[in-house]
Amino acid sequence: MKLLIVDDEKSIRLSLKINMKKLGIDVFTAESGEEGLDIVRKKMPNIAIVDIKLPGISGIDVLKEIKQIKPSCIVIMITYLSDVKLAVKAMKMGAYDYFTKPFSLSEISRSIEETLEYAKTKIEIDKGSRDNQVKFIGQSPEIVKIKENIKEIASMKYNTCILLEGESGSGKEVIAKSIQSIKGDTIPFISINCAAIPKTLQESELFGYEKGAFSDAKNAKEGLIERANNGVLFLDEIGDMDISLQAKMLRVLQEKKFRRIGGLEEMDFKATILSATNKDLKEEIEAGNFRKDLYFRLNIIPIYIPPLRKRREDIIPLVQHFIENYNNVLNKNIESISKEVVDIFKSYLWPGNIRELKNVIERIMIFKKDNKITLEDVPKEILEDDSIEENHHYNLELVEENAIKKALDKNNWNITRTSEELGVSRITLRRKIEKYNLKNIKSDNFCN
Incomplete structure (x- = not known):
């Protein structure tokens, strides 16, 4: 570790x-x-x-x-x-x-x-959970349409460029792997996250290099483009690709050929190119950070994945999928979630999208002992979020009561620490305790 x-x-x-x-x-x-x-x-x-x-x-x-x-x-x-x-x-x-x-x-x-x-x-x-990563879950009209499109695209024996746009965590990589799965699990699927690699190293990672191409090139190295030949190359966070490298990438897409750094031999390149970004590439073009010609080349087939807050009917199917997955992985037996939790999950905005939802279910299930997810299992940052509005079916006072109770128990009913954690005054916290008639089952006295 x-x-x-x-x-x-x-x-x-x-x-x-x-x-x-x-x-x-x-x-x-x-x-x-x-x-x-x-x-x-x-x-x-x-x-x-x-x-x-x-x-x-x-x-x-x-x-x-x-x-x-x-x-x-x-x-x-x-x-x-x-x-x-x-x-x-x-x-x-x-x-x-x-x-x-x-x-x-x-x-x-x-x-x-x-x-x-x-x-x-x-x-x-x-x-x-690796085997479950290629399942693209959703029943909203937008997701149904995307499923139909990627099935048609992937079933064709033709290599093209697909641009996946959407917020971080919305499921772009899952779509990419779904396309590869439909094309055939035996073909190579090579992924690079442009945001995770320093711009000075992006070219050598993508194109590889010959021995002696630079001082540290002790041996020849196969690049990711070469490894993805006859398969799928997934360029994640393409908006973070170095501007000087973009011109070289454009040549690869246009001429279907490339050379290793320091190499003389031109190699053929045939692959489906999947690019993903959470940036507005048109704005990046205006700012001079992204090439317009590369954008048009990558954007042959555009797919926009809406954020989870715009397709709330997909939230519970995703929750059920994650529960089923973690039941198998963790040897748990979670069978249901309460109506209050369903309402909260549907009301919360999920700024981290599917990734945030997956992480929340994972955290809940790791520590869950019985077979039903209830309000007390929901993380406090969700219970206290402003996006949970009054016009939904659940009782907001119940949410507040549970949030206060959890904070009190966590801090052993220390009023000062609890009020600091909740961001309220000691007087306000005491009023809330009286309002909800909360009791410290371990002691009759508050610890200050």
């Missing part, structure tokens, strides 16, 4: 590193977001502890980049009390948890121990 600590305060980095090493894991530290992301690319840590306020790029941006480079990395944010709202925003973007400064080293060590168990389970989940 590998853990990364990103914090500009040397004392925090050092104390966390000493304590984390006691858990028997490899620990890496960085004092800036840029340095931290460089370590992520090289070491691919399982867990990252990231301060929200960093010099240079912010902790929120670091979280976003980590989730692009290694989506399975578990990210824990640390922040001062005044920045708790940012921490909640981070949770919605995929952070696993957050701690407020000053924090207890023993408390964070216990949390990391639990997170390590979660990370180990997650590795097994990722291994066990």
Whole structure:
């Protein structure tokens, strides 16, 4: 297991590193977001502890980049009390948890121990769920139409260019793998995330190189384009491809030929090109970040995947799919979810789209003991989200009551810590406790 600590305060980095090493894991530290992301690319840590306020790029941006480079990395944010709202925003973007400064080293060590168990389970989940990744779930008219289109495209013995556009986590990679699956599992499927590879290395990754092409080229290397020949090449986050490399990629698409770096031999290239982006490429063209001619070449068949909030009828089928998957992987027996949870899931905006929904179900099921998902299992950042509106069927007061109860139990009914976590005053919290007649079953007295 590998853990990364990103914090500009040397004392925090050092104390966390000493304590984390006691858990028997490899620990890496960085004092800036840029340095931290460089370590992520090289070491691919399982867990990252990231301060929200960093010099240079912010902790929120670091979280976003980590989730692009290694989506399975578990990210824990640390922040001062005044920045708790940012921490909640981070949770919605995929952070696993957050701690407020000053924090207890023993408390964070216990949390990391639990997170390590979660990370180990997650590795097994990722291994066990690979067979389910090509299932494209959805019954909304938009998704039904996309299914029909990709089936027709993939069934043709013809290589073309397909541009997948949609928000992060909306299912672009699943569509790409669905196309490859229909074409035949025996053909190569080669994927590159342009956002996860430094722009200086993108060309050598794609085109490969001959021995002696540059100082570090001790041996010849086959590039991803070469490996994808007669198969599918998936260019994920194409909007982050280096502008100078775009011209070379355009030549490959037009002439169906390429050369390794430092090579003289031209090689043939025949493959279906799938490109995906969550950026508006037309805006990128206007800004001078993307070539117009490459855009038209990639956009022969455009497919737009709507965000999950625009196709709410797909939410519960996806939930059922993930439950079935994790029942098999985790040897669980979850049979149902309560109506309140169904209503909340349908009302929540899911800014992280399908990826966020999948992560929420995964987290719930890892710790779930009985066979029904209820309101108390739903993460607090969803229960407290502003997108859950009053005109839906569930009782908002019930949501608030459960959120307060969970926070009180988590903090052992310490009023000060609970009010800080919930972002309300002590007086407001006491009024809410009286309003809902909440009781501490462990003690008759509040601990302040």
